[in-house]
Amino acid sequence: MNTPCPKQAVAHLNPDFWQAVTRRWIAKAIAEFAHELLVAPRKRPDSEHYVLETETPDIEYHFEARVFALDHWRIDPHSLRRVNHGAVEDLDAFTFVIDLRDQLGLTEDTLSGYLHQVAGTLYAWAYVEANPAPPSEALAHSSFQQIERSLHAGHPIFAANAGRLGFSAIDYTRYAPEAAQPFCLEWLAAHRSRVDLACCEGTSYDSIVVEELGAATIERFRAKLERTGEDPEQYVFIPVHPWQLRNKLAYAFADDFASNRLVHLGTSPDQYQPQQSIRTFYNLSEPSKHYVKTALSIVNMGFTRGLSTAMGPSSAAVNDWLRRLIQDDATLARANFRVLHEVAFVGYRNAYFEAASERRSDANKEMLAALWRESPTKHVGAGQQLMSMAALLHIDARGNSLLSSLIATSNFHVDEWLRHYLQAYLVPLLHCFY
Numbered sequence: 001m002n003t004p005c006p007k008q009a010v011a012h013l014n015p016d017f018w019q020a021v022t023r024r025w026i027a028k029a030i031a032e033f034a035h036e037l038l039v040a041p042r043k044r045p046d047s048e049h050y051v052l053e054t055e056t057p058d059i060e061y062h063f064e065a066r067v068f069a070l071d072h073w074r075i076d077p078h079s080l081r082r083v084n085h086g087a088v089e090d091l092d093a094f095t096f097v098i099d100l101r102d103q104l105g106l107t108e109d110t111l112s113g114y115l116h117q118v119a120g121t122l123y124a125w126a127y128v129e130a131n132p133a134p135p136s137e138a139l140a141h142s143s144f145q146q147i148e149r150s151l152h153a154g155h156p157i158f159a160a161n162a163g164r165l166g167f168s169a170i171d172y173t174r175y176a177p178e179a180a181q182p183f184c185l186e187w188l189a190a191h192r193s194r195v196d197l198a199c200c201e202g203t204s205y206d207s208i209v210v211e212e213l214g215a216a217t218i219e220r221f222r223a224k225l226e227r228t229g230e231d232p233e234q235y236v237f238i239p240v241h242p243w244q245l246r247n248k249l250a251y252a253f254a255d256d257f258a259s260n261r262l263v264h265l266g267t268s269p270d271q272y273q274p275q276q277s278i279r280t281f282y283n284l285s286e287p288s289k290h291y292v293k294t295a296l297s298i299v300n301m302g303f304t305r306g307l308s309t310a311m312g313p314s315s316a317a318v319n320d321w322l323r324r325l326i327q328d329d330a331t332l333a334r335a336n337f338r339v340l341h342e343v344a345f346v347g348y349r350n351a352y353f354e355a356a357s358e359r360r361s362d363a364n365k366e367m368l369a370a371l372w373r374e375s376p377t378k379h380v381g382a383g384q385q386l387m388s389m390a391a392l393l394h395i396d397a398r399g400n401s402l403l404s405s406l407i408a409t410s411n412f413h414v415d416e417w418l419r420h421y422l423q424a425y426l427v428p429l430l431h432c433f434y
Contacts, residue, residue: 009169012130013123021125022093023077025118029096029159030061031073036157039103041065054099058085061096093118117163117299121154124162128152128178132397139396140405144377144386145273145282147402149180151390154276158301164278166298171243175274182271182284185292186245187213189225189235189263190348190368194256197236198312198345201320208344208372209237212289213268221265230260237265238346239370241279241294248297248367253350262348276390279305283375290343290372297367306366309347315371316345335424340374389425 030052033039041050041063052061064079082089082096094115097104101111133150134142142150154161164172173179197205210218222232240249245264256262272281272292279296283289295307319341326332326339347369354365380386394402407417 006169009173012126014130017126017129018122019091021122021129022091023080025093025122025125025159026061026080026091026096027063027075027077028153029093030063031065031075032157032159033100033104034073035071038105039100052100055102056099059083059099061099093122114160116165117160117302120163120165120167121160123172124164124176124178125152127172127176129397131178134396135398136394136396136400136402136405137408139394139402140409145180145284147387147391147394148275148282149178149273151276151388151394152178153393153395155301156393161301164298164300166247167243175241175243175278177274177276177278180273182273183242184267184269184271185239185281185294186242186267187221187265188238188240188245188249188348188368189221189230189232189265190238190346191261192234192236194261194349194351195236195238196309196312196345196347196349198316200316200323200341200343203343205236205344205346208290212270212292212372213237217268224265225263228260228263230263235263236346238348238368239268239292239294240368241296243298244294244296244367252353252364252367255352256348256350276388279307280373287377288375290375291340292370292372294370295367297363304363304366306363307347307369307371308361308366309349309369310360310365312345312347312369312371315342319343338379340376342371342373345369345371 030039030041034041039052041052041061043050048064048066050063050065052063054060060083062079062081062083063075065073065075067073080091082091097106097115097118098111106114133139133152134146139147139150162176164176167175174181174183199205199208213221218237221237225232225235249262250257253262257264270283270285270289273284274281275291277293278298278300280291280293282291293307296305298305322339323341326337350365350368353362353367357364359365376386392403392406396402407414410417412420
């Protein structure tokens with residue numbers, strides 16, 4: 001992989017791209033803040049024109065919008081105007097946040113941090129603007145991972161959905177989902193005295209590792225341990241994100257590496273693509289293998305994306321209970337309803353951070369853990385196409401939705417398509433709760 005030079009890191013940050021994503025971001029932000037009742041735009045009589053007042057008198061945001069059921073707002077980005085004492089000014093996302101900071105509950109302590117997350121989100125959106133995904137008509141026939149890399153809008157509720165605080169511009173091009181650069185996972189050997197393991201019924205951690213790594217890689221890793229003078233039987237293999245190893249573990253776990261409680265083994269041969277959740281990875285080399293999810297101590301959507309070592313036993317128990325519930329349920333069987341189970345979990349306890357805090361949730365205790373989740377690939381039948389449900393929200397660069405393209409290629413009328421969708425999605429869901 002070529003390392004981008006500084007010029008390439010900012011190449012997509014030009015005025016046209018920035019203004020386009022600024023408009024779209026402010027439109028999304030107002031829509032979600034209004035839905036959550038944080039702001040209350042005022043509708044002008046007999047029109048679809050709305051005015052959002054700020055804390056500063058005579059500074060307002062004007063726009064055209066439609067409000068649908070459940071307070072779902074659709075705002076026309078091109079109609080957005082910032083009006084300052086009657087004069088229309090250029091839109092600026094950071095000024096918008098500062099204008100509304102009291103309504104959004106942003107204090108002096110939190111405002112700067114949120115502005116950093118907004119900056120990261122706009123950086124990502126501008127990258128997508130400069131590297132557009134295929135149009136929705138083409139995406140409707142694309143592969144699972146082509147669709148996955150094209151879903152740039154993020155979680156609909158979170159306005160600053162792609163902050164990725166901790167990533168450099170180089171990290172972004174290597175590990176962001178929309179960059180879709182394959183990479184290999186790093187592997188550590190962790191002494192069993194510091195490790196927590198949990199597996200679903202009918203499997204074991206060792207069998208998962210053998211299945212994921214293969215005999216040749218395991219033998220290579222065991223040989224590395226033996227060369228360091230350690231007994232491989234006393235260690236457990238843990239996958240880690242390359243960024244996590246370089247930026248967190250090498251420093252925070254330096255004592256563990258120095259004492260061989262942790263031993264760096266190298267990379268495994270399989271290549272992975274980051275999914276929308278950014279710390280979950282799809283195996284491109286062998287798609288039938290499990291998803292891998294690792295701790296990734298960047299701040300995204302408001303919190304650090306670690307994995308707690310305390311979650312393993314409860315996660316395995318919940319997955320076992322859910323598996324039995326679904327297997328024994330006739331209604332779910334008729335609906336062909338399945339859940340992608342988390343089959344194994346591993347976490348490493350750093351003794352010093354464990355002693356420093358009694359809090360169950362602490363980012364310092366969530367830096368070294370991983371889990372395996374079933375891949376959906378092996379469940380796809382003839383004539384079926386795989387995509388996440390988030391794809392149904394995707395809008396391409398021309399404003400066309402992937403959903404409309406999917407319906408157009410299905411030979412169903414929209415009402416019929418929706419009935420099939422709701423039958424597949426809502427019936428099992430409602431059955432589980434009621």
